[in-house]
Amino acid sequence: MRRFDSYLPLLRFTFVPLLVLSLLHPTPTPAQDGPAPANPIDSRLPGLLAERAALTRQYAEASAQRHSLFGNKPSKKDLQEVVDALQGIVDKDQQMVDVLNQTAQQAQTTTARLAATTTHLETSSRDDRNLTADRLAEIQNELDNQHAREKQLVEHQRDLEADLTEAKQGKFWRDALIAGLSLACVGLLLARRRRK
Secondary structure, X not given: OOOHHHHHHHHHHHHHHHHHHHHXXXXXXXXXXXXXOOOOOOOHHHHHHHHHHHHHHHHHHHHHOOOOOOOOOOOHHHHHHXXXXXXXXXXXXXXXXXXXXXXXXXXXXXXXXXXXXXXXXXXXXXXXXHHHHHHHHHHHHHHHHHHHHHHHXXXXXXXXXXXXXXXXXXXXXXXXXXXXXXXXXXXXXXXXXXXX
């Protein structure tokens, strides 16, 4: 019966890909709204994981072989097959790491582009807000000037109306005085004719 220690390499070679897969494909939570985001992982990764799983099975089969002439021990050929399988697993791991590094670099590039776009949008938004605020200030100044002109016109109209009223009153008294004097003159003329 094999000891538990002999299963450790096999567990390591099967657990690592599962861990990588679980990190790359997290389970969605019910709280997430909207459509799921597009998978940013390179499309080569699932194929590499499948190839690695095949190499892991090959390693397990090679580890289990015992073709030695001296009992239940692996032969030189068996050990070479184990080494070849392990080398294949290591090579696949390196390929997966390369793919993940490329994906991380693409993500960094995308993040930098998004940051630049965000900065540009913030600058444009700030400029638009400033232009709008300036335009609103100009419109407010124009409205204030218009109100001031209307107030001046109303005051000027009141002054003109007061002058007109005063002129009408002055004309009335002048006309009354002229009429009174005319009557007095007519009266004097009549009185003078009666004396003659």
